[in-house]
Amino acid sequence: MNIGVPKEIKNNENRVAITPGGVLELTKRGHAVRVQTQAGMGSGFSDEDYVEAGASIAPTIESVYEEAEMIVKVKEPIDAEYGLLREGQLIFTYFHFASSEPLTHACIESQAVCLAYETVESDNGALPLLIPMSEVAGRMSVQQGAKYLEKPIQGKGVLLGGVPGVEPGRVLILGGGIVGTQAAQMAAGLGAMVTILDVNLDRLRYLNDVMPANVVTRFSTEMTIRELIPHMDLIVGAVLIPGAKAPSLITRDMLSMMHKGTVLVDVAVDQGGCIETCKPTTHEDPTYIIDDIVHYCVANMPGAVPYTSTIALTNATLPYVIELANNGWKEACSRRKDLLKGLNVVQGKVVYEGVAEAFNLPYVAVETLFD
Numbered sequence: 001m002n003i004g005v006p007k008e009i010k011n012n013e014n015r016v017a018i019t020p021g022g023v024l025e026l027t028k029r030g031h032a033v034r035v036q037t038q039a040g041m042g043s044g045f046s047d048e049d050y051v052e053a054g055a056s057i058a059p060t061i062e063s064v065y066e067e068a069e070m071i072v073k074v075k076e077p078i079d080a081e082y083g084l085l086r087e088g089q090l091i092f093t094y095f096h097f098a099s100s101e102p103l104t105h106a107c108i109e110s111q112a113v114c115l116a117y118e119t120v121e122s123d124n125g126a127l128p129l130l131i132p133m134s135e136v137a138g139r140m141s142v143q144q145g146a147k148y149l150e151k152p153i154q155g156k157g158v159l160l161g162g163v164p165g166v167e168p169g170r171v172l173i174l175g176g177g178i179v180g181t182q183a184a185q186m187a188a189g190l191g192a193m194v195t196i197l198d199v200n201l202d203r204l205r206y207l208n209d210v211m212p213a214n215v216v217t218r219f220s221t222e223m224t225i226r227e228l229i230p231h232m233d234l235i236v237g238a239v240l241i242p243g244a245k246a247p248s249l250i251t252r253d254m255l256s257m258m259h260k261g262t263v264l265v266d267v268a269v270d271q272g273g274c275i276e277t278c279k280p281t282t283h284e285d286p287t288y289i290i291d292d293i294v295h296y297c298v299a300n301m302p303g304a305v306p307y308t309s310t311i312a313l314t315n316a317t318l319p320y321v322i323e324l325a326n327n328g329w330k331e332a333c334s335r336r337k338d339l340l341k342g343l344n345v346v347q348g349k350v351v352y353e354g355v356a357e358a359f360n361l362p363y364v365a366v367e368t369l370f371d
Helices: 020-027 045-054 061-067 101-112 130-148 178-190 201-210 222-231 252-258 267-271 304-337 353-357 366-370
Strands: 001-005 033-038 055-056 069-074 092-094 113-116 170-174 193-198 215-219 235-239 263-266 287-290 293-296 343-346
Touching: 020 033, 020 045, 020 304, 033 061, 045 055, 045 366, 055 061, 061 113, 069 304, 092 304, 101 343, 101 353, 113 304, 130 178, 130 235, 130 263, 130 267, 130 293, 130 304, 170 178, 178 193, 178 235, 178 366, 193 201, 193 222, 201 215, 215 222, 222 252, 235 267, 263 267, 304 366, 343 366
Parallel strands: 001 033, 001 069, 033 055, 069 092, 092 113, 170 193, 170 235, 193 215, 235 263, 263 293
Antiparallel strands: 113 343, 287 293
16 A cells, blocks of 8 residues: 655644654555655654655655555644545544534545544543553643743742642642543642542542542532632643543633632643633644633644654554555454544545534444445
């Protein structure tokens, strides 16, 4: 199969979809890999590294899309790429369709096959291609939150870990999944007092057992959130409903209950956000302030640590890329239920229910594609 790896063009997105090591695994199986020039530079991989692994280098993004049967990316196509998508072409990337109606319609019109990393789901409900970036984003949420609590950046001026004689900062984490767990571990490691909210009692029991003593768990209700937020320095939104828009747990009126300089980090922003006042920001301009509350809502947080992120992502995606390249999307998805769940838009049809519901679009059961 001809596989294309374009350079990411989203603002400050320095990751690349595959490492040279991943390219080698594909080329030794007889697949042709075309990598856009300098696609890996932001992650520390040169064109020469890819050539040594067996790839050829394409001069432009247009030439990558023109020749590839499968495009492997990191982030969803943006406006400049919509016209490059081709009928029947397989696009394998993070899409987060439910947070972008223009992207959804562009992919429908393209007649491409859109297989989303974030909805590939194993039998036990795990999201194997979302986990590595969720781990990175969860850890970064606290790292960034700690920075933006500094007074010169209009934060509260709180050191999360405190010092002897001064109590540590307080962190509220909305959601006890992968992002929330990683955020809690980072915040606890810094010495902060951490509260995790979730609606899954089994998950709360697990977290209660494995987390250190400075982490407590609470069942999540609106009343509990309103009770806790006046006492928090950093609030991390870590809620995920696979393939659907995240619910708004922090509403606009709740900002008035927070102290000036409180920091909100919404990791769920690429899925619509779980904070009502959230809007996507970039690494170039990461924060904004509403009612004296600092909002950090960068939609591609792992893009700031591209070396780590690219290797972690390739580790997870490569077995699936090989499966798709070896067998084609239709056979691969018919054989593997996890890949089948990754299909969101297929040749003009919305086949993922959460996406159809988000924009009131006709839904076609994915199984009908294989009748």
